[in-house]
Amino acid sequence: MIVVVAGTSAGYFTVKPVVNLIPLWSNVKNGPWSTNFSMGSTGANPYVRAWVAENGLMALNKSEVIYLDAYSDDDANPLVSSCDYIIQGRAPDARWWDITVYDQDGFLIANDQDRYSFSSTDITFEPDGSFKIHLSNTYQQGNWLPSGNTKTMSIYLRLHNPGPAYLDARTLQTMELPHIIKESSQQ
Amino acid sequence: MKKRILWIGLMILGAVAVAFIVNLALVIRIPNTQMQVTMTEKFNFPSNQWVFSPPSSAASKKVIRPSADLLYSILCYDVSQHPLRVTAMLSEYSSISGFSMNTDNFFVIDDNQAKSNPIEVVLISKGMTYQDTTGKAYVITAPSPQGILMIGAVVTSQADLPNLAQIQKQATAELVR
Structure with missing residues (x-):
C-alpha cells in the first residue's frame, strides 16, 4: 500500500518538472537559442506534446516554421527588462522571419507603440546588410523593441520556410544566429 | 538483515x-x-465555423506566445459525423494547418504549396470516405474527430492589414452531408 501511495504521489508531483525537463534533452542549442525539432510533429513523444500544449499550442512543424527561443543573453544571463540589449546579426535564410519578445508568462509586452516584434519585411537593415534591434524599456533610435516593465523575458525567432541548413540539427548548432548582447543595466 | x-x-x-x-x-x-x-x-467558438481574430496585442491572452505579425482565423472542427469542406484564399506568406487533440500539426499547406487558390480542403475522420470529383481538393484524414484548423497570414505592413483581413474573412466551411 505504501508503495502505491508513495509512487502515485511522486508521479503526480513530478509531472510539471518532468514536462519542462525531458524535452530539453532533445533540444538543439546554439548560444542562447534553442529549439525542439519535434514541436508540432506527429512523431513527438508524450513529453514534448505536453510541453507544446503548455508552452506553444498550435506550433507548426519544422518544414513550415522553426521556432528558436532564447531566455538568456550571449553570456547566459537571464533576459530582464531592467537591462538594455542589442539583438544583432544577419538576416537568416528563410522565406520570412520575425523576432518577438515576450514577458515571463509568454505574452506580448504592453507598450505605447504597440511594437512587439521586427520582421524581415519591416526591419531597417544596416548599410552592410546586417540588422540591429534595441531591446530596451526606454526610447532608442532605430529598431526599438520596447521591453516594458516585466521581470524576465524571452525572445522568439520564427523562421518561416527555413533554408535546408536550419533543418539539420548539426548545422543549426554551429551556424551564426543573431547575438543577444547586454548593453547596460539600469539598476 | x-x-x-x-x-x-x-x-x-x-x-x-x-x-x-x-x-x-x-x-x-x-x-x-x-x-x-x-x-x-x-x-x-461554434463548431465548424471560421472565426477571424484581429492582430494579436498585449491584451491577447488566449494562446501563449502569439505572433504579433500574423493574422489568424480559427475553426474548431468536429468531423465525427460528416466530412468538413473548407476553402480559403491564401495571401502571400500564409498557410492553412490542422491540429489534432494531442496537439500534433497533422497538416500544413502554405501559399507556395497550394495547388489552387482559393485552396480547398476536405477534412474527414478515420473510417470515412470522400470522393473528390473536382481534383482540386486536399482530402485529409484528421487523427482525432475534433481539433483546430488555423489560417495564418503574415502581415507584411500595416497598410496591407485591411486587405489581408478582407481576404481571410472570405474563408468558408460547410459540413458535407
Missing part, C-alpha cells in the same frame, strides 16, 4: 515503477486537456 535490505529495495523499485506509470498517464492527458480547455473555454 540481507532480507530486509532486499525488501526495502523492492519497495523502492515498486514505488519508482508506480511513479513512472502515474507520471506518464498524467502527461499523456495534458495535450488533450489543454486543447479541450482552449477550444471550449478560451475560444468557445
Whole structure:
C-alpha cells in the first residue's frame, strides 16, 4: 500500500518538472537559442506534446516554421527588462522571419507603440546588410523593441520556410544566429 | 538483515515503477486537456465555423506566445459525423494547418504549396470516405474527430492589414452531408 501511495504521489508531483525537463534533452542549442525539432510533429513523444500544449499550442512543424527561443543573453544571463540589449546579426535564410519578445508568462509586452516584434519585411537593415534591434524599456533610435516593465523575458525567432541548413540539427548548432548582447543595466 | 535490505529495495523499485506509470498517464492527458480547455473555454467558438481574430496585442491572452505579425482565423472542427469542406484564399506568406487533440500539426499547406487558390480542403475522420470529383481538393484524414484548423497570414505592413483581413474573412466551411 505504501508503495502505491508513495509512487502515485511522486508521479503526480513530478509531472510539471518532468514536462519542462525531458524535452530539453532533445533540444538543439546554439548560444542562447534553442529549439525542439519535434514541436508540432506527429512523431513527438508524450513529453514534448505536453510541453507544446503548455508552452506553444498550435506550433507548426519544422518544414513550415522553426521556432528558436532564447531566455538568456550571449553570456547566459537571464533576459530582464531592467537591462538594455542589442539583438544583432544577419538576416537568416528563410522565406520570412520575425523576432518577438515576450514577458515571463509568454505574452506580448504592453507598450505605447504597440511594437512587439521586427520582421524581415519591416526591419531597417544596416548599410552592410546586417540588422540591429534595441531591446530596451526606454526610447532608442532605430529598431526599438520596447521591453516594458516585466521581470524576465524571452525572445522568439520564427523562421518561416527555413533554408535546408536550419533543418539539420548539426548545422543549426554551429551556424551564426543573431547575438543577444547586454548593453547596460539600469539598476 | 540481507532480507530486509532486499525488501526495502523492492519497495523502492515498486514505488519508482508506480511513479513512472502515474507520471506518464498524467502527461499523456495534458495535450488533450489543454486543447479541450482552449477550444471550449478560451475560444468557445461554434463548431465548424471560421472565426477571424484581429492582430494579436498585449491584451491577447488566449494562446501563449502569439505572433504579433500574423493574422489568424480559427475553426474548431468536429468531423465525427460528416466530412468538413473548407476553402480559403491564401495571401502571400500564409498557410492553412490542422491540429489534432494531442496537439500534433497533422497538416500544413502554405501559399507556395497550394495547388489552387482559393485552396480547398476536405477534412474527414478515420473510417470515412470522400470522393473528390473536382481534383482540386486536399482530402485529409484528421487523427482525432475534433481539433483546430488555423489560417495564418503574415502581415507584411500595416497598410496591407485591411486587405489581408478582407481576404481571410472570405474563408468558408460547410459540413458535407
